[in-house]
Amino acid sequence: MDITRNSLHLPKDAPPVTIPCCIKTTNLSLFYGKKAAFRDISLNLDRNSVTVIMGPSGCGKSSFLSALNRLSDFIPCCEVEGSIHLDGESLLEGSIDRTVLHKRVGMIFQKPNPFPMSIRKNITFPLREHGITSKRELEARLVQVLVDVGLWDEVKDRLDTSALTLSGGQQQRLCIARALALEPEILLMDEPCSALDPISSGKVEELILKLQARYTLVVVTHNLSQARRIATHAALFWVKDDCGCLVECGPADQVFGSPREELTAAYVKGMKG
Amino acid sequence: MMVSRQVLTRTSRIRASRARLQNRIAAAVIWGGAIFVAALFAWLMADILWHGWREISLAYFTQEPESAGRLGGISSILVSTGLILIVCLVSALPIGLGTAIFLAEYTGPEDTVSRKIRLSLNVLAGTPSIVFGLFGNAFFCKMLGMGFSILSGGLTLACMVLPYFIRIAEESIRSVPQSYRMGAVALGLSKSTQIMRLILPVAVPGILGAIILSVGRSLSETAALIFTSGYVDRMPESLYDSGRSLSVHIYDLSMNVAGGDQRAYSAALVLIVSLILINFITGLIGRAWSRRMISIS
Numbered sequence: 001m002d003i004t005r006n007s008l009h010l011p012k013d014a015p016p017v018t019i020p021c022c023i024k025t026t027n028l029s030l031f032y033g034k035k036a037a038f039r040d041i042s043l044n045l046d047r048n049s050v051t052v053i054m055g056p057s058g059c060g061k062s063s064f065l066s067a068l069n070r071l072s073d074f075i076p077c078c079e080v081e082g083s084i085h086l087d088g089e090s091l092l093e094g095s096i097d098r099t100v101l102h103k104r105v106g107m108i109f110q111k112p113n114p115f116p117m118s119i120r121k122n123i124t125f126p127l128r129e130h131g132i133t134s135k136r137e138l139e140a141r142l143v144q145v146l147v148d149v150g151l152w153d154e155v156k157d158r159l160d161t162s163a164l165t166l167s168g169g170q171q172q173r174l175c176i177a178r179a180l181a182l183e184p185e186i187l188l189m190d191e192p193c194s195a196l197d198p199i200s201s202g203k204v205e206e207l208i209l210k211l212q213a214r215y216t217l218v219v220v221t222h223n224l225s226q227a228r229r230i231a232t233h234a235a236l237f238w239v240k241d242d243c244g245c246l247v248e249c250g251p252a253d254q255v256f257g258s259p260r261e262e263l264t265a266a267y268v269k270g271m272k273g
Numbered sequence: 274m275m276v277s278r279q280v281l282t283r284t285s286r287i288r289a290s291r292a293r294l295q296n297r298i299a300a301a302v303i304w305g306g307a308i309f310v311a312a313l314f315a316w317l318m319a320d321i322l323w324h325g326w327r328e329i330s331l332a333y334f335t336q337e338p339e340s341a342g343r344l345g346g347i348s349s350i351l352v353s354t355g356l357i358l359i360v361c362l363v364s365a366l367p368i369g370l371g372t373a374i375f376l377a378e379y380t381g382p383e384d385t386v387s388r389k390i391r392l393s394l395n396v397l398a399g400t401p402s403i404v405f406g407l408f409g410n411a412f413f414c415k416m417l418g419m420g421f422s423i424l425s426g427g428l429t430l431a432c433m434v435l436p437y438f439i440r441i442a443e444e445s446i447r448s449v450p451q452s453y454r455m456g457a458v459a460l461g462l463s464k465s466t467q468i469m470r471l472i473l474p475v476a477v478p479g480i481l482g483a484i485i486l487s488v489g490r491s492l493s494e495t496a497a498l499i500f501t502s503g504y505v506d507r508m509p510e511s512l513y514d515s516g517r518s519l520s521v522h523i524y525d526l527s528m529n530v531a532g533g534d535q536r537a538y539s540a541a542l543v544l545i546v547s548l549i550l551i552n553f554i555t556g557l558i559g560r561a562w563s564r565r566m567i568s569i570s
């Protein structure tokens with residue numbers, strides 16, 4: 001699938017590039033001060049895939065996601081080495097337009113973080129900042145994303161109450177809706193269900209399956225059975241020498257069905273990690 | 274088996290009774306402290322009320338002082354106090370808020386810049402107010418040629434309260450959850466949007482606290498004002514006039530005016546009641562703001 005996009009690099013009026021989309025990291029390493037969180041991770045994320053990242057606590061999964069949309073720049077003393085290409089464009093070289101990057105690569109955090117404003121504003125306020133001001137357009141997107149995440153029926157009568165009055169699961173789905181409203185291509189989800197009860201978690205899972213048709217998803221999860229249900233691709237991270245590394249990655253069938261590495265086999269059987 | 278169990282129960286009984294004793298002592302100390310503080314405040318209030326309430330009437334608030342404050346009211350003094358306070362807040366708030374935002378949002382807690390600034394603020398906060406008075410007199414009154422005026426007094430107070438204001442405001446901005454900032458960055462929102470639309474609104478109750486503290490210190494300050502806004506007790510006609518603040522009035526009545534004690538108590542009563550009112554009202558605003566954030570917005 002070929003898609004034309006605004007270029008990440010300045011100037012803005014450069015001709016749009018047309019490349020089959022994916023994120024491609026090559027020998028990516030991330031350091032907090034002198035300590036490496038992970039080293040030499042090379043991974044391809046295909047368009048319209050759901051890539052599940054698994055691994056024990058502290059192996060650098062969250063750090064990896066934060067490198068992918070350069071959120072790592074906002075963490076003190078955090079350095080990224082290697083290369084990341086988004087649609088063939090380098091993210092780590094030269095100056096990039098952050099607004100475009102963050103609009104194209106959305107992120108959902110482990111802990112739901114709705115802003116302390118009304119449900120409606122949580123979604124419309126970032127849109128306005130990205131230059132969408134027409135009331136009709138705002139309203140249309142608001143309804144669209146709330147329907148998409150299955151929150152519309154639950155909140156349609158209380159759009160102007162504070163988002164902090166929602167339950168944890170509703171808050172998380174609101175955060176997903178907020179990210180979807182910007183129409184990203186890629187959505188990074190860092191353990192989106194870890195703070196949720198099984199029912200809310202199931203809803204988010206259904207949502208992920210539904211979103212796969214339109215988005216490229218990267219999902220970190222500790223829940224093996226969930227990983228099996230949603231993954232089209234899977235990657236296993238591990239800690240070696242006090243530093244995260246990639247053990248194995250590939251199509252989900254292969255990683256779960258006939259893993260190449262013994263470590264992966266043990267992990268997906270639930271015997272390790 | 275029997276024996277050892279008996280021994281065990283005996284030691285555990287001793288231990289339990291010792292723990293009970295310790296609990297009682299701790300409770301006595303904590304309660305004693307609390308009651309002592311409350312009693313001290315009650316006594317102070319009662320003393321001021323007892324001596325001060327008789328002189329207070331409507332005329333007391335509408336008349337200008339006569340015969341050095343022995344007669345008449347405090348209208349001109351209330352006006353001067355209000356003006357000094359306004360000058361102080363209008364100049365301290367933008368500078369203070371700007372510095373607090375800079376420290377909290379653009380520097381880490383351990384950066385050299387912020388450490389240096391914080392050190393200077395701590396030194397300033399520990400400087401006796403009389404030193405600010407002398408500085409204000411030399412700088413605002415003489416060097417900038419503002420003379421003994423409400424303007425000089427207000428600006429001197431601003432210098433004095435800034436370190437406190439900045440520290441509390443910085444603290445409240447820093448305590449805004451990091452998840453809001455990260456969430457905003459991940460949505461591609463600019464730094465200025467983050468600050469104006471997310472961080473400052475959440476920090477409002479803390480910033481109000483910083484304002485209350487600044488107002489409280491300003492209202493109770495004498496030493497920094499005697500040499501800057503002076504003690505002329507006429508009604509001020511402009512910010513360039515000298516004006517006497519309420520606290521200077523109290524000081525003057527009790528130290529320099531024979532038979533002024535009664536009147537000093539009345540002025541003190543007005544001062545304390547207005548402090549309590551300001552605290553109360555600001556607290557209400559802060560709580561209403563937080564409630565709005567959580568429920569309807």
Ligand SMILES: Nc1ncnc2c1ncn2[C@@H]1O[C@H](COP(=O)(O)OP(=O)(O)OP(=O)(O)O)[C@@H](O)[C@H]1O
Pocket residue numbers: 032036037055056057058059060061062063064075
């Ligand atoms: N802000 C930070 N500063 C310094 N070190 C950090 C920071 N964040 C994470 N680390 C370290 O980097 C390593 C990887 O952390 P990361 O959060 O990426 O792990 P994770 O795989 O997401 O773990 P979990 O499954 O528990 O979320 C850990 O050793 C952690 O201590």
Ligand SMILES: [Mg+2]
Pocket residue numbers: 061062063190
């Ligand atoms: Mg993590």
